[in-house]
Amino acid sequence: MKSFFKRRKTAVRAKQSSGSEDLIPSSLSANLDTIRQKTGYSPDIIIRTLSIGHYKAAVVYTDGLIDSVPIQESLLEPLLKHEALPKPLPPDEALPIIARQSIALGSIQFTKKYEEAILAVVGGDAVLFMDGTSTAVITDVKGGERRSIQEASTQVSVRGPKEGFTESMATNIALIRRMIHNPNVWVETMKVGKQTKTDVAVMYINGLVSEEVLGEVRRRLKKINMDGVLESGYVEQLIEDETFTPFPTIINTERPDIVTANLLEGRVAIIVNGTPFVLLAPAVFVQFFQSAEDYYSRFDIATAIRMLRVLVFLISLIGPAVYIAATTFHQEMIPTGLLIIVAAQRDNVPFPAFVEALIMEITFEILREAGVRMPKAIGSTVSIVGALVIGQAAVQAGIVSPAMVIIVSITAITSFATPSYSIAMSARLLRFLFMGAAASFGFYGVALIFMAMIVHLCSLRSFGVPYMSPLAPFIAKNVGDTFIRLPLLFSKNRPRLFGHSNPTRSERGQEYDHSVPKGMVNKKTVEGETNET
Amino acid sequence: MKRNLIMSLILAAASFLLAGCWDKRELTDLAIVSALGLDITESGQYVGTFQIVIPSNVASGLQGGGGENLPIAVYKAEADNLIDLHGQLSGKISRQPYYAHTNVIVISEKLAAEEGIAAVFDGIDRGIEFRNTTKVVIARGEKAEMVVQTLTGIDKLPSEKIIKMISLNELIQGEHFNTRVHDVIHTLVSPGSEPLISGVSLKGSAEDGNKQENLQSAQLETAPYANGMAVFKKDKLIGWLDDDLARGTTWTMDKLLSTNLNLDWKDQKNAIAFQVSRQQTEVRVDIKHEKPVISIHVQAEGDIMEVKQAISLNDPHVLADIEKEMNKVIEQDILHSVQKVQQYHADVFGFGEAVHRKDPTYWNKVKKTWDDEMFPSLTVQVNAESFVRRTGLRNKSYWSSIDS
Numbered sequence: 001m002k003s004f005f006k007r008r009k010t011a012v013r014a015k016q017s018s019g020s021e022d023l024i025p026s027s028l029s030a031n032l033d034t035i036r037q038k039t040g041y042s043p044d045i046i047i048r049t050l051s052i053g054h055y056k057a058a059v060v061y062t063d064g065l066i067d068s069v070p071i072q073e074s075l076l077e078p079l080l081k082h083e084a085l086p087k088p089l090p091p092d093e094a095l096p097i098i099a100r101q102s103i104a105l106g107s108i109q110f111t112k113k114y115e116e117a118i119l120a121v122v123g124g125d126a127v128l129f130m131d132g133t134s135t136a137v138i139t140d141v142k143g144g145e146r147r148s149i150q151e152a153s154t155q156v157s158v159r160g161p162k163e164g165f166t167e168s169m170a171t172n173i174a175l176i177r178r179m180i181h182n183p184n185v186w187v188e189t190m191k192v193g194k195q196t197k198t199d200v201a202v203m204y205i206n207g208l209v210s211e212e213v214l215g216e217v218r219r220r221l222k223k224i225n226m227d228g229v230l231e232s233g234y235v236e237q238l239i240e241d242e243t244f245t246p247f248p249t250i251i252n253t254e255r256p257d258i259v260t261a262n263l264l265e266g267r268v269a270i271i272v273n274g275t276p277f278v279l280l281a282p283a284v285f286v287q288f289f290q291s292a293e294d295y296y297s298r299f300d301i302a303t304a305i306r307m308l309r310v311l312v313f314l315i316s317l318i319g320p321a322v323y324i325a326a327t328t329f330h331q332e333m334i335p336t337g338l339l340i341i342v343a344a345q346r347d348n349v350p351f352p353a354f355v356e357a358l359i360m361e362i363t364f365e366i367l368r369e370a371g372v373r374m375p376k377a378i379g380s381t382v383s384i385v386g387a388l389v390i391g392q393a394a395v396q397a398g399i400v401s402p403a404m405v406i407i408v409s410i411t412a413i414t415s416f417a418t419p420s421y422s423i424a425m426s427a428r429l430l431r432f433l434f435m436g437a438a439a440s441f442g443f444y445g446v447a448l449i450f451m452a453m454i455v456h457l458c459s460l461r462s463f464g465v466p467y468m469s470p471l472a473p474f475i476a477k478n479v480g481d482t483f484i485r486l487p488l489l490f491s492k493n494r495p496r497l498f499g500h501s502n503p504t505r506s507e508r509g510q511e512y513d514h515s516v517p518k519g520m521v522n523k524k525t526v527e528g529e530t531n532e533t
Numbered sequence: 534m535k536r537n538l539i540m541s542l543i544l545a546a547a548s549f550l551l552a553g554c555w556d557k558r559e560l561t562d563l564a565i566v567s568a569l570g571l572d573i574t575e576s577g578q579y580v581g582t583f584q585i586v587i588p589s590n591v592a593s594g595l596q597g598g599g600g601e602n603l604p605i606a607v608y609k610a611e612a613d614n615l616i617d618l619h620g621q622l623s624g625k626i627s628r629q630p631y632y633a634h635t636n637v638i639v640i641s642e643k644l645a646a647e648e649g650i651a652a653v654f655d656g657i658d659r660g661i662e663f664r665n666t667t668k669v670v671i672a673r674g675e676k677a678e679m680v681v682q683t684l685t686g687i688d689k690l691p692s693e694k695i696i697k698m699i700s701l702n703e704l705i706q707g708e709h710f711n712t713r714v715h716d717v718i719h720t721l722v723s724p725g726s727e728p729l730i731s732g733v734s735l736k737g738s739a740e741d742g743n744k745q746e747n748l749q750s751a752q753l754e755t756a757p758y759a760n761g762m763a764v765f766k767k768d769k770l771i772g773w774l775d776d777d778l779a780r781g782t783t784w785t786m787d788k789l790l791s792t793n794l795n796l797d798w799k800d801q802k803n804a805i806a807f808q809v810s811r812q813q814t815e816v817r818v819d820i821k822h823e824k825p826v827i828s829i830h831v832q833a834e835g836d837i838m839e840v841k842q843a844i845s846l847n848d849p850h851v852l853a854d855i856e857k858e859m860n861k862v863i864e865q866d867i868l869h870s871v872q873k874v875q876q877y878h879a880d881v882f883g884f885g886e887a888v889h890r891k892d893p894t895y896w897n898k899v900k901k902t903w904d905d906e907m908f909p910s911l912t913v914q915v916n917a918e919s920f921v922r923r924t925g926l927r928n929k930s931y932w933s934s935i936d937s
Contacts, residue, residue, distance in 0.1 A: 328560075339634060341592040344588035440552075
């Protein structure tokens, strides 16, 4: 049985590799036959035969992937109207002339390779074949139904650009280019996935990006050897530095302004066709506590909110653990009044605090998972069941204490208050580890796991950049934009570890000129009549 | 390699699962001791009375909680020392007594006077659960047991009522102050100062205080009230300071926060009520002719709260006269209590410590005879300096219209 599968696999592989280096046959009918055969006579592969002057030709494209207006008006129409060449030329020489004269499309490309031509067809291009030549013309008429640009659904902001990425790579690159008008924004594309041949673009600003990081990104992308890459999550998992960690070492975002800001810091963006989530590397820990809005609002409130986010992360991480530790090991740490209240609530609860916490946390996770996956129509049912049955009935039945419900609710809310979904996921998992430690060792256990977590965080790297930088290693120049955000006037430096190609962001001179008196704008003083009598 | 990894993971998990939880105590396994009463029997054994909180009856807002049921349960044990008391309790109670939230330790007058308190505090100081910020009071004229078991009205926990009552008095009247375990031990060990602990008595029939019926009347039949400050010599109770004498003492010790003074004016007794809202007391020691002279300097300021006759308070001379009158009252208050304490031969003020700080070599000479010879015969000078800060909302009292 095993050997049977093995043999079949190798057979398929052999078949695929056989056609890769073939040239396009010069006979049109043979050529079209091969195409039909290779695509399994799929009806969405459209083959339109036509005559250009006295040459026989065919345009091949995939229905649905092309934009029908340009294919009619700019490709078929001018080709059909093409006047006969002054003197008959062999098809090899005629094709470039015809293409130059009659194809009214921006991007055309000549190829002799069969594989390239057929890939262009299934990739959304229209390909012009001509009888008697083994050259084909690939014309870009990509189009078809696509989601329009909408507000990013996972990273909403009150202030800032509202548009979010779409599933189209070209649109996404354009969205970024609209924000940086700079020829130094360079894009490299490659196809990843042996079967899917997904377009992946690497985008960076030449001169700002660190060559080491860029080289590493290229190297890792090239190493990907999967059959399919369906979402940037595949790429993220395949190129990240450390697989066995709960922490994300690559940022993903749906917002072009975040990508732009990161490109300016010297990072590399990886755009995968077919997903609105763009990857950014290298990532550092503090970035997951920053949102685009921090930079759009004033520094004081931005700093305060960042501090709040750290608090929120800590609560969502160790909230239930602290409750367990305090109520089962360190009752002396709870103020007397509160202890009596908690003790009264727990009097009728039949479970130890840890089990109680576990029941509630798992219940919440179930509710949350149900809420994400279920059809929208029954959403209200789940919330009623969640709020009434779990929240109220469980307390009234004496299975859990009201204090525990409060703790679970707080951790639930905090896990949504973190700006980055991926770091909230880390906290969600680690919370259970902390709860276990708290149940067996109290605060000692919590401290132990916390230290282990910090050691682990310090050991992480993202494309060679220490994950905890600029805090560990401490880089004083870059600390202004971590858990605090200094005014923009003071943030003059790019992250030193990967923005060193061009470390200064702004030159002197943008500061407010204090030599100009800050007087009231007063007509008389402007005119020099300062005599006040 | 892989096996090593798995083994180390198992070991790590085992270290959590096997070693963990040994000191775990669920809240439902704890009996929170809110007050501890200590008595002594004729045969010299300690009697411990444990006031234990019944949480569901204290925390209101829960179904069936509050109001109806008793907030505390009281257990009693008899043994030779504190840890034995704890042990004796185990056969009588279903949960482990937990002392970290003990508010107050009530020591009976008899134990304090006959046995001394020094023996009691070692266990409390040494034990890891007891806080040394736990307050200490003396049950004056009562068994500690009675004080501990008496139910109270507004504060559901009797222990809380006792310490809050004393704190409030400390804040407003200054005739009592809370003494913590730490303070008691500190004053016990340091030569030249003695403990001073607030007393608590019961009004009404002490026997009925532990019944629900006691809470049924608006004016509780049996209730604890603060009653004087117990003066200790070494670790034995030797007497009490009451009312003005107690206030004079707190004043001398610079522990007074605010108080009310009544002044006589133009032959009328207690015509002016004055509230001292800020005061500072300095005790200075001078060694003159091989004899220490203590001068107490008091700075006090406050408001006139009430007058009972037409006094023109906008006249600065009148205010100056009032201040002079005030000085007299304060100086007398302090002198009286100093003299009283000198009769007890117990230096609760810590004058001895002041002398020690001033002149250690001199102190070494006198410290043996300090309590019984030097302290009782000390020359103490009191100098008060008071100031009327405000006179309330009225400058001119309506008395002036009535009188004329």
